[in-house]
Amino acid sequence: MTAASSARVRAAVAAVVDPELRRPIGDLDMVREVEVDGALARVSIVLTIVGCPAAQRIEREVTEAAASVPGIGEVAVDVGVMTPEERRALTERLRAGRPARQMPFGADSLTRVILVSSGKGGVGKSTVTANLAVALAGRGLRVGLVDADVHGFSIPGLLGIAPGTQPTRIDDLMLPPVAHDVKTISIGMFLREGEDVVAWRGPMLHRTITQFLTDVFFGDLDVLLIDMPPGTGDIAISIGQILPHAEVLVVTTPQQAASEVAIRSGLVARRTGQRVIGVVENMAAFALPDGSLLDLFGSGGGAEVAAALSKDADEVPLLVSIPLSAALRAGGDSGAPVVVGEPDDDAARAISALAETIATRGRGLSGRSLPFSAPGR
Structure with missing residues (x-):
């Protein structure tokens, strides 16, 4: 009975998922001794590093998992830390044979890379992203x-990541913070206390973006979104060189002044080989209490951008018009995205429809080598 209980406790504990690596701790060799003495379960685990920010959560979930096994009434958890050799073995396993500091999102990657661009600031691009x-x-x-x-x-x-939150480092791997199930990296996570301005020029910008794409361990992703800066400057050029196969969403408002600049951003992206997959019109007309529509920023800008980018190229559709929304703005200020905070808001519905379109459309595999070969070859 004791041996069987130990096995059940080990299985329950091993299924606990590391919140940063997003894998069961049993698969990460973080579970050590498991002993059962009557109703008492003693569990020994190791964390990846000293001061792991997920330590309390992992310990709590291990305790809950062990206590969920029938017959267990008390749980004692001992928490240690991996040795340097164990960490090296773990990082090698996580990379799955990929050399350190190699960009994993190349043309042969199965991760879909989508740049969200606007050309002009102030159109809500980051909020949409x-x-x-x-x-x-x-x-x-x-x-x-x-x-x-x-x-x-x-x-x-916008995602509610607390100021001062930094990526966790495991040797030369950086694990991005996770918010709302989205693994996220930003230069804002690396600024020292009291430092809120980044005054960098081309070479430093290029290096930063390169490190985001090589040194940060995202693991296996279905989609990587990149929130682009406004304009067509150094970062746009660098990402065009690093990710020429990326897809591009162009965000604009209905206003003509915004749409004209958005067209230019789409044309520049196309020159690097990137494909514009659609236009998102933000801050579109919204409904008043009497049922009438107020087009505060005019109308037709999204359709104008889509039509201009469709000339002499594949059709670029206007994917969605997102109405001006107080809930969308409030969610951004509070760090509670409207798609989860107020999913019935008109703007939330529009963004959810955009996500559905992108998720179901997928990316074409034409011309890409896949990671398997035909039998007999």
Whole structure:
């Protein structure tokens, strides 16, 4: 009976998922001794590093998992730390044979890379990106988000990531913080206390974006969203060189001044080989209490961008018009994305529809080598 109980406790504990690595701790060799003495279960686990930010959560969930086994009334958990050799073995296993500091999102990757671009600031691009990422994750996709707007980073705040939160380092791997099931990295996570301005030029910007894509361990992703800075400057050029196979969503408002700049951002992306897959019109007309519509920023900008980008190329559709929404703005200020905080809001419905379109459309595999070969070859 004791041996059988020990096996059941070990199985329950091994199924606990590390919240940063998103894998069961049994698969990560984090479970050590498990002993059962009557109704008492003694469980020994090891964490990856000293001061692991997920330590309390893991210990709590291990305790709950062990206590859920029939016959167990008390649980004692001993928490240790991996040795340097064990950490090296773990990082090698996580990389699955990929050398350190190698960009995993190349043309042969099965991860779909989507840049969210606007050309012009102030159109709600980052808000759309953050909510789209959360909506995709809510559909069961594994989603990563890179905040490439180095000078105007806002993604951590939009997702409710607390100031001062930093990636966890396991040797030379950086594990991105996770919010709303979205793995996220931003320059805002690396600034020292009291430092809120990034005054960098081309070489530093290029290096930062490269490190985000090589040194941060996202694991296996279905979709990687990149929140682009406004304009067509250094970062847009760098990402065009690093990820020429990426897809692009162009965000605009209905206003003509915004749409004209958005067209330019789409054309620049296309010159690097990237494919514009659609246009998102934000801050569109919204319904008043009497049922009439108020188009505060005009109308037709999204359709204008889509039509201009469709000339002499594949059709670029207007994927969605997101109405101006107080709930969308409030959710961004509080770090509670509207797609989860108020899913029945009109803007939330529009973004959820956009996520559904992207999730079901998929990316074409034409011209890409896949990681398997035909039998007999």
